[in-house]
Amino acid sequence: MTTTTASPPLTPGPLGTETVPLPSGPEAPSHARRAAVAFLRRTLPALTPDRHDDVLLIVSELVTNAVRHARGPSALTLTTTVGTLDIAVTDCSCVPPSPRAPDLTDGTGGMGLHIAEDLGARVFTEPIPGGKCVHAAFDDRPPTGPGK
Template sequence: MTTSVTHCSATPHRPDPQTTPLPADPRAPSQARRAASAYLHRTQPSLAPDQHADVLLIVSELVTNAVRYTPGPCALTLTTTAHGLDVAVTDTSCTEPAPRTPDLAGGTGGLGLHIVDDLGARVFTEPVPGGKCVHAAFEDV
């Protein structure tokens, strides 16, 4: 009798990153949310509903900032990492985002980066050719 042994890989399979090009107009946040929702259902099926909603809110905030404050199109890239999920928005500005005092009376914003931070994502920015990439990294998603 012959016995075969199957060895499991030390690292589980992670799906390929998903990049979604987005227009530089008000349609971008909703397109980004739809793309992110599909990715999450495919790659993170056990994600709790509140975590799913948190990720979609962060996607919306980062893409809204890219459309509002940068010229040109942007792109959303979602990557499942060994420890969680990386939400990355690339845009055509080299200016690093900075939190500002929210305008609660005039409606001009200022809440986006505060929301991302409050939801527990680690935010960092990296320069890329022709602009920057803003990341919101979730661990243990």
């Protein structure tokens, strides 16, 4: 687990939103991470390396959940406003995610939402026409999860 010291405030460079349609196969998480790296470089250049890694891990986890459970088109939307970063993954399943006990024996997961919350993100889901949008949002509050 990453040990993070308090990150500087999320004071962005250019404010912005970027939406990236994702492939529906196993390449979706790496595609999403590449898009997130470019977005962070452009909008949050002063982000600490630890927080940068946290964001990429959360992107991977949310996109992997969409690929595994929605089995259809998905998209990653990254948004910066003054003091916030929102990671949002939309998919074509109307079933909201529910945190479950991690399964460490057969590798079926169950850790993604827990990881996002442990890294200090506020995780929530909103229904959208034809599916849902799962958000992991960071703001200027210091991380409070385990190891922080």
